[in-house]
Amino acid sequence: MDQLMISLVIPSYNEAGNIAAVMDAIAKEMRHQQARFEVLFVDDGSTDGTMDEIRSVLLTYPEAEYVSFTRNFGKEAAILAGLQHANGQAVIIMDADLQHPPSLIPELLQGFEEGYHQVVAKRNRKGDSRVRSFLSSFYYRLVNQAIDVRLSNGEGDFRLLSRKAVDSLLLLSESNRFSKGLYAWIGLEQKTITYENVVRQHGETKWSFGKLLNYAIDGIVSFNTKPLRLCFYMGLLSLGAALLYIAITLLGIFKNGVDVPGYFTTISSVLFLGGVQLVSLGILGEYVGRIYNETKKRPHYLVGQSSTEVKGKRDVHASIHQS
Incomplete structure (x- = not known):
């Protein structure tokens, strides 16, 4: 030691x-x-x-x-x-x-x-x-x-x-x-x-x-990039749910004729899909923002002063004074 x-x-x-x-x-x-x-x-x-x-x-x-x-x-x-x-x-x-x-x-x-x-x-x-x-x-x-x-x-x-x-x-x-x-x-x-x-x-x-x-x-x-993969899965889930809804609606039209769309169904669909999109955009934004920060290549920090620098100046002043 x-x-x-x-x-x-x-x-x-x-x-x-x-x-x-x-x-x-x-x-x-x-x-x-x-x-x-x-x-x-x-x-x-x-x-x-x-x-x-x-x-x-x-x-x-x-x-x-x-x-x-x-x-x-x-x-x-x-x-x-x-x-x-x-x-x-x-x-x-x-x-x-x-x-x-x-x-x-x-x-x-x-x-x-x-x-x-x-x-x-x-x-x-x-x-x-x-x-x-x-x-x-x-x-x-x-x-x-x-x-x-x-x-x-x-x-x-x-x-x-x-x-x-x-x-x-x-x-x-x-x-x-x-x-x-x-x-x-x-x-x-x-x-x-x-x-x-x-x-x-x-x-x-x-x-x-x-x-x-x-x-x-x-x-x-x-x-990791798993949140991005999660966005992909959420998109697939939303697409599947939308296709299922369309299929059920079409079957209803063929069976019962055209009906007036329900307010609840419309609002629920808009809010759900809007929420998925906003969450996905937020996750994408996090990654894009990090890429943006990395490409700027700014230093992690800036040093205002250090003890090594101060001691170096003192040594220089001391040597000048002695000479």
Whole structure:
């Protein structure tokens, strides 16, 4: 372990109240391991003084580094930036809010020493409301039926990745990233450890219902084309129902003569077919929008400032002053 460098990537958005605490806890655990380490904070365009706290941490801990975005690009971009800037042979991804307990770091490192490329921390749902637990379970059952990889309820970004796993993830350059799916897609040997759910101590969760819903949609459409196939099946079903209705109506005309069409039948047909068309257009729109975003080839994020850049400027100024 002494010869290894361990990188810890901490995506941070408006976590001013947690930065110092999470750094203290990580440093304590890592120094017990007697391992070389770096802690890379990725500030995702915070507006609450998070960057001031990160700079203060750098004065106390030489192991701390940071990358600061020009604006809020989202957690997926922050994770990607952390992986791209991490130097370690193993990388641990964890949140800044202490809901990912630093006390699990020894178990993660143990799994890495055993030869696993992914050591995943899986939480239980203790403390979550019944509604949220039910929705989570329902979502994972649904998404595992729809996508080409398998996701596990309770497994998130809190995990250790070997350098091979990190390099594999960095080969995947799509703009619409869904990390849970990407972790599963690359495969590699994986070990899972479990832990009790931890309640946030400071600040508020950044995951509103709307963001969770969008995240769920990302998970479904990012790894398969089954929704498009579903549109095809719905079209066939609608066509079959329409042909059956026409056949029954024609038989009625031949048997009983021409009758005045019913209001209910007409409205029901229009609403049903209109609903199918709108749903299909919505699914098609999701895929077309993603294709549009991919073709623009915009960067995943823009860096406003980094500790490496600041230290480089200081070294240049110091050398000029000495000369």
